[in-house]
Amino acid sequence: MSLIQEPVIPLYDAVVKGYQTLSTAGADTEGVRRARQTAFDQFRLLGFPSIKNEDWKYTNITRYLKDEFALNGLVAGDEPVAAVSAPADLVAKATIPGLDACQVVLVNGVWDGKVKGALPKGIELFKVSQVLNDPQFAAYFGNGKWGNQHFAYLNTALFKDGLFIRVKDGAAVEKPLHVVNVFTADRNLLIQPRHVIVAGRNAEASVVESVVSGDGAGVAGEVKLWVNSLTEIFAQTDSKLDHVVLQTASAGVRMVQHTTVRQRKQSLYNNYTFTLPGAELVRNDLQARLEEDHTETHLYGLYLAAGGQLIDNHTLVDHQKPQCFSNELYKGVLLEKSTGVFNGKVYVHQDAQKTNAFQQNNNLVISKQATIDSKPELEIYADDVKCSHGSTVGQFSEEALFYLRARGIGEETAKALLINAFAFDVTEKLKNSAVEAYVNELISQHIPSQTQA
Amino acid sequence: MLIIKNLHAEVEGKQILKGLNLTVNAGEVHAIMGPNGAGKSSLASVLAGRENYEVTEGEVWFEGKNLLEMAPEDRAREGVFLAFQYPVEIPGVSNINFLKTALGEIRAYRNLPPLDAKAFLQLSKEKQKLVEFDAKLVNRSLNEGFSGGEKKRNEIFQLAMLEPSLSILDETDSGLDIDALRIVSKGVNKLRSPKNAFMIITHYQRLLEYIVPDFVHVLYDGRIVKSGTKELALELEEKGYDWLKDTEKEEVGTI
Numbered sequence A: 001m002s003l004i005q006e007p008v009i010p011l012y013d014a015v016v017k018g019y020q021t022l023s024t025a026g027a028d029t030e031g032v033r034r035a036r037q038t039a040f041d042q043f044r045l046l047g048f049p050s051i052k053n054e055d056w057k058y059t060n061i062t063r064y065l066k067d068e069f070a071l072n073g074l075v076a077g078d079e080p081v082a083a084v085s086a087p088a089d090l091v092a093k094a095t096i097p098g099l100d101a102c103q104v105v106l107v108n109g110v111w112d113g114k115v116k117g118a119l120p121k122g123i124e125l126f127k128v129s130q131v132l133n134d135p136q137f138a139a140y141f142g143n144g145k146w147g148n149q150h151f152a153y154l155n156t157a158l159f160k161d162g163l164f165i166r167v168k169d170g171a172a173v174e175k176p177l178h179v180v181n182v183f184t185a186d187r188n189l190l191i192q193p194r195h196v197i198v199a200g201r202n203a204e205a206s207v208v209e210s211v212v213s214g215d216g217a218g219v220a221g222e223v224k225l226w227v228n229s230l231t232e233i234f235a236q237t238d239s240k241l242d243h244v245v246l247q248t249a250s251a252g253v254r255m256v257q258h259t260t261v262r263q264r265k266q267s268l269y270n271n272y273t274f275t276l277p278g279a280e281l282v283r284n285d286l287q288a289r290l291e292e293d294h295t296e297t298h299l300y301g302l303y304l305a306a307g308g309q310l311i312d313n314h315t316l317v318d319h320q321k322p323q324c325f326s327n328e329l330y331k332g333v334l335l336e337k338s339t340g341v342f343n344g345k346v347y348v349h350q351d352a353q354k355t356n357a358f359q360q361n362n363n364l365v366i367s368k369q370a371t372i373d374s375k376p377e378l379e380i381y382a383d384d385v386k387c388s389h390g391s392t393v394g395q396f397s398e399e400a401l402f403y404l405r406a407r408g409i410g411e412e413t414a415k416a417l418l419i420n421a422f423a424f425d426v427t428e429k430l431k432n433s434a435v436e437a438y439v440n441e442l443i444s445q446h447i448p449s450q451t452q453a
Numbered sequence B: 001m002l003i004i005k006n007l008h009a010e011v012e013g014k015q016i017l018k019g020l021n022l023t024v025n026a027g028e029v030h031a032i033m034g035p036n037g038a039g040k041s042s043l044a045s046v047l048a049g050r051e052n053y054e055v056t057e058g059e060v061w062f063e064g065k066n067l068l069e070m071a072p073e074d075r076a077r078e079g080v081f082l083a084f085q086y087p088v089e090i091p092g093v094s095n096i097n098f099l100k101t102a103l104g105e106i107r108a109y110r111n112l113p114p115l116d117a118k119a120f121l122q123l124s125k126e127k128q129k130l131v132e133f134d135a136k137l138v139n140r141s142l143n144e145g146f147s148g149g150e151k152k153r154n155e156i157f158q159l160a161m162l163e164p165s166l167s168i169l170d171e172t173d174s175g176l177d178i179d180a181l182r183i184v185s186k187g188v189n190k191l192r193s194p195k196n197a198f199m200i201i202t203h204y205q206r207l208l209e210y211i212v213p214d215f216v217h218v219l220y221d222g223r224i225v226k227s228g229t230k231e232l233a234l235e236l237e238e239k240g241y242d243w244l245k246d247t248e249k250e251e252v253g254t255i
Helices: A010-025 A030-046 A088-094 A135-140 A150-158 A398-405 A411-427 A433-446 B040-048 B072-078 B095-109 B117-130 B148-162 B178-191 B230-239 B242-254
Strands: A102-107 A123-127 A163-167 A177-183 A189-191 A194-199 A204-213 A225-235 A240-247 A253-263 A268-275 A281-290 A296-305 A310-319 A325-334 A339-348 A356-365 A371-380 A386-394 B002-011 B014-024 B029-033 B053-062 B080-083 B090-094 B166-170 B197-202 B215-220 B223-228
Touching: A010 A030, A010 A150, A010 A189, A030 A150, A088 A177, A088 A204, A150 A225, A150 A253, A150 A281, A163 A177, A163 A204, A177 A225, A194 A204, A194 A240, A225 A240, A225 A268, A240 A253, A240 A433, A253 A268, A268 A281, A268 A310, A281 A296, A296 A310, A296 A339, A296 A411, A296 A433, A310 A325, A310 A356, A325 A339, A325 A371, A325 A411, A339 A356, A339 A386, A356 A371, A356 A411, A371 A386, A398 A411, A398 B072, A398 B090, A411 A433, A411 B090, A411 B095, B002 B040, B014 B040, B014 B053, B014 B223, B029 B040, B029 B230, B040 B053, B040 B072, B040 B080, B040 B166, B040 B197, B072 B080, B072 B095, B080 B148, B090 B095, B095 B117, B095 B148, B117 B148, B117 B178, B148 B178, B166 B178, B215 B230, B223 B230
Parallel strands: A102 A177, A163 A194, A177 A204, A189 A225, A194 A225, A204 A240, A225 A253, A240 A268, A253 A281, A268 A296, A281 A310, A296 A325, A310 A339, A325 A356, A339 A371, A356 A386, B029 B197, B029 B215, B080 B166, B166 B197
Antiparallel strands: A123 A163, B002 B014, B002 B053, B215 B223
């Protein structure tokens, strides 16, 4: 089967070597070790995805895999990357003005154990490396069923650390937890963070994640970072979790973010994913698995792509049980020579009667050289459901543009206003006004001078 | 203020304006009347700089500057304002933020310092009152879900805020009930001054009962075929536009 693997991917060899080193290190418990082995075998079988894989048809990652990447501290003779303290300017970059939150900073997926601002009662934080082999956490790491998710297998085989967030049963945490993910290195690196968020029974919490990387200090010039991040979220019965992801990494970063959400009875999960210009490649796989009845799920996404950037959002809403509600709205703005991909799958199992599932994807293609591939996918096996989907691709409204200009507003500003207005449907869904203002500001920053067709 | 000389313009290859001449001075109100398809709205569009109109011949001078060479936003910054026949709905752009941006850019163009938040708010309140514009609409998305009358009143509110020297009202009266018409007219009358001028494009004479023009021009087949005072509007109301066809022939004959 290894014939599937093209021989020209140095990262593949590095990964195989890295796994052998890790598996001889032997710190893991039997359960974890087995999960890694299964995942690794699967990854060897699948290799890195190519455009022959349906889920990667529009996202060709070949050119992002050409470089060599070190596996931090895993390969013999490979010096571990020194700096694990967070460069202050990068943390500053992720700061959200006016946000009343407690903040933790992770550098290349590793948390230093510090918390800025008092950690609210009801939230517990752990390093994944500390709890990984603890039997009471075993339930959160044993899952080896990643379907056709190449990168999830790779992460499972080799991850070392990440952040474990636990919201205790019944805890209603008002202050958001701001998790700043900083990626920085002095050499090409494969970074594989592994995070877990558990919202306990009847718990309520809000997590805001920022992703930043260095332009000068960290990711300088030719340095490339492959980030293969995996987050597992467990929304227990009656829990409510708000989850904001702000992807603002800079050039040189190639990122795959896999997020699986498992929802129990009557839980509510809201995801807001914003991807901004910078990183060369961002691939988000967001999967909501509605494992019990009467759940509610909202997935909001906004992608603003520029330069030669490729932003790919693959979402799955898996309606397994009856009476669940899901709503998805993703909007995209494509500038310059960027490419956007949206693939939204809604799967309604035979058992999932009375499902309400809605999906919408709208795209504004600003430049003639930009591309968008939008693909809604509905698979419905129940007969008493309400499902809808819609997908649009459009340009600026000439009428609107003229109206603004006729009031003295310059063309660039007018376009910026229209882009902000387009994004508004998504940004207005944010519940925290400081986060909303910050996101609107981020959008504005990236618009002027980039709107020429 | 505005001098239009022998203006020819076409849209999608179709000749719409065929040698239009008009001079508007500060302090004057000019009414442009005419049947459907005569080129009234095209004239407004050409003056405001709508891109699908191509000027094939003629000149337009605004306060000594060549208007036709300017981008739409620069025309606005110089002091030309078009009240749209069909104001555009722009969801997600708040009315007030839109006006703040517009005023900011216009002031910057004129080398004026930006208004601070307090001064802007005060100005906005003052103008809302002047044109009887509902405060609730000010904070809503631009024209989104506004009634026809609310949209037109918003145009007049914008006009009041931006204080242009030349205001072109493109069929502002169409779709307005009598109360709204009265309010809009009252607003315009309050804004009239010896320093500014209005060009009121309308199909009907009724608006001119409220906004009394200094001059009335009849636009027909891309040209102004008759000019007069406000009495001309009444004559048109009475006789309709059909008699113009004959007039035009006469005029052509005498040239």
